[in-house]
Amino acid sequence: MLTRKGEQTRSRIVAGAADEIRERGVDEFRLEDVMARTRTSKSQLFHYFPDGKEQLLLAVARHEADRVLADQQPMLGDLTTWESWHRWRDRVVERYREQGTDCPMSIVLGHAGRRTPGAQAVVTGLMSRWQEALATGVRHMQAAGEMNPELDPGRAAAGLLAGVQGGVLFLLTIGDTGHLEAALDLGLGAMRSQRNDS
Amino acid sequence: MLTRKGEQTRSRIVAGAADEIRERGVDEFRLEDVMARTRTSKSQLFHYFPDGKEQLLLAVARHEADRVLADQQPMLGDLTTWESWHRWRDRVVERYREQGTDCPMSIVLGHAGRRTPGAQAVVTGLMSRWQEALATGVRHMQAAGEMNPELDPGRAAAGLLAGVQGGVLFLLTIGDTGHLEAALDLGLGAMRSQRNDS
DNA sequence: CCATTTTTGGACCCGCCAGTCCAAACCCAC
DNA sequence: GTGGGTTTGGACTGGCGGGTCCAAAAATGG
Structure with a gap:
C-alpha cells in the first residue's frame, strides 16, 4: 500500500522527472539527476518504480x-x-x-x-x-x-x-x-x- | 591522406552505421555493432573518425x-x-x-x-x-x-x-x-x- | 628493395550509471 | 508501547561501451 506521504513522494518524483526530461532530453535523462532534483534516494526510486527507469519514463x-x-x-x-x-x-x-x-x-x-x-x-x-x-x-x-x-x-x-x-x-x-x-x-x-x- | 583502400573502408563504415541506425535506432547505436557489421576494428573507426561516435553520426x-x-x-x-x-x-x-x-x-x-x-x-x-x-x-x-x-x-x-x-x-x-x-x-x-x- | 606513411588488430582502461541490498527511521493501528 | 507495515539513506556492484594505445601488416613511392 501507499500512505499519503508515499503518494506525495511518488508524484514528486514523476513531476521532477518530467522537468528533467524537458530540460535535458531523454538521452541525458539520469536517475541521479532526478534524485538530486527531488531530494530522494535510489531506494525510493526503486521502491516506487520497481522496474526502474523504464517504468518511471512510462509514468x-x-x-x-x-x-x-x-x-x-x-x-x-x-x-x-x-x-x-x-x-x-x-x-x-x-x-x-x-x-x-x-x-x-x-x-x-x-x-x-x-x-x-x-x-x-x-x-x-x-x-x-x-x-x-x-x-x-x-x-x-x-x-x-x-x-x-x-x-x-x-x-x-x-x-x-x-x-x-x-x-x-x-x-x-x-x-x-x-x-x-x-x-x-x-x-x-x-x-x-x-x-x-x- | 586517404588511399583508395582507406576510402573504401571509410565509406563501408558510414554505410554500415547508417544501416545499423535504420535497424535499431540511434539509442541502440553501438560502435561495436558497426564494427561487427562492417568487419572493422576499433582502431579503424577511430582512425577515420578521430572524434569518435559523434563524428560518425554526423557523417x-x-x-x-x-x-x-x-x-x-x-x-x-x-x-x-x-x-x-x-x-x-x-x-x-x-x-x-x-x-x-x-x-x-x-x-x-x-x-x-x-x-x-x-x-x-x-x-x-x-x-x-x-x-x-x-x-x-x-x-x-x-x-x-x-x-x-x-x-x-x-x-x-x-x-x-x-x-x-x-x-x-x-x-x-x-x-x-x-x-x-x-x-x-x-x-x-x-x-x-x-x-x-x- | 628500402623508407615512410597508411591501415589494421585487438588488448586494455576507465567512467558512468542502472540496479541491488541491508539496515535504520518512521508511521500507524491496536 | 509494541509490532506490523512503509519509507528512507546510502554504500556497493557490475557491466556496458566509448575511447586509448602500441605494435604489426600492408600499401605507397622512389
Whole structure:
C-alpha cells in the first residue's frame, strides 16, 4: 500500500522527472539527476518504480499525455465555430511556444515510443483521442455547412494532426513556431475552402 | 591522406552505421555493432573518425540527408504541373513506406539534431533546401494560374513540409502511411483551392 | 628493395550509471 | 508501547561501451 506521504513522494518524483526530461532530453535523462532534483534516494526510486527507469519514463509519459490535451481545452472540445477553431489554433501555437525547445511527448514518441509497447500505447492513445476530437469538430462544421463537405473528417483530422506534430518537430529543432503556424493555417485553409477544381 | 583502400573502408563504415541506425535506432547505436557489421576494428573507426561516435553520426547524417532529396528527384525539381506534384506526392509516400519504421534523418533530427551544432546544421540545411524546392514549385504553379494566388509560397511550402515530417513521425510510430498521405492531400488541397470564403 | 606513411588488430582502461541490498527511521493501528 | 507495515539513506556492484594505445601488416613511392 501507499500512505499519503508515499503518494506525495511518488508524484514528486514523476513531476521532477518530467522537468528533467524537458530540460535535458531523454538521452541525458539520469536517475541521479532526478534524485538530486527531488531530494530522494535510489531506494525510493526503486521502491516506487520497481522496474526502474523504464517504468518511471512510462509514468512521465502518461503524466504528460494528459496535460497535452488538457492544455487545449476548452477549445478542443468545442470546435463548433470558426472562431473556436482559430482560438484552438492560437492556443496550440502558444502552448508549444511556451514549452519551447522541449516537449516530453514528442521525445518519448521518437524514442521509447518505438521500443516499449507500453509507451507506444500511451502515444497512440493520446494521438487517437486528439484526432477524434478534431474529427468531431470537422463533422460539426460540415453539418453546419461551414466546412468543405467533401472532406473525410477522420482523414482531414489526421492530416491536420500530422501538420501539428511536424510543426512541433521543427520548433524543437530550430526553435521557431513558423512551420507549426504554417501547417495549421494550411490545414485550416483546406478545410475552409468550399470547392476544389480538380 | 586517404588511399583508395582507406576510402573504401571509410565509406563501408558510414554505410554500415547508417544501416545499423535504420535497424535499431540511434539509442541502440553501438560502435561495436558497426564494427561487427562492417568487419572493422576499433582502431579503424577511430582512425577515420578521430572524434569518435559523434563524428560518425554526423557523417551518417550527411550521407542520409543527400539521399532524402535525391530520392525525390526528378519530381521535386520540376513541380510545374499538377501531374508532377501528384507524382512527387506518390514518390514521397512510396519512399517512406519502403523505408518502413526507421528514418535516420528523423531520428537524428530528434536527437543529435538538438545537441550538436553540426548535426543541427545538416538538418536545417536539408529542410531549407527541401522547403525551397517546394516553394519554387508553388511559384511556378501560381505564375501559370494553376494554384491559389493568395498563398505565400514559402509559408505554404513550410506548412506542407511540416505535414510531411509529422506524417513520417506517425509512420515511424504506428507503422502506417495514413497520416502522411492525409497531410499531403490536405496540404495539396489547400493549394489547389482557388478561393477562400473567410 | 628500402623508407615512410597508411591501415589494421585487438588488448586494455576507465567512467558512468542502472540496479541491488541491508539496515535504520518512521508511521500507524491496536 | 509494541509490532506490523512503509519509507528512507546510502554504500556497493557490475557491466556496458566509448575511447586509448602500441605494435604489426600492408600499401605507397622512389
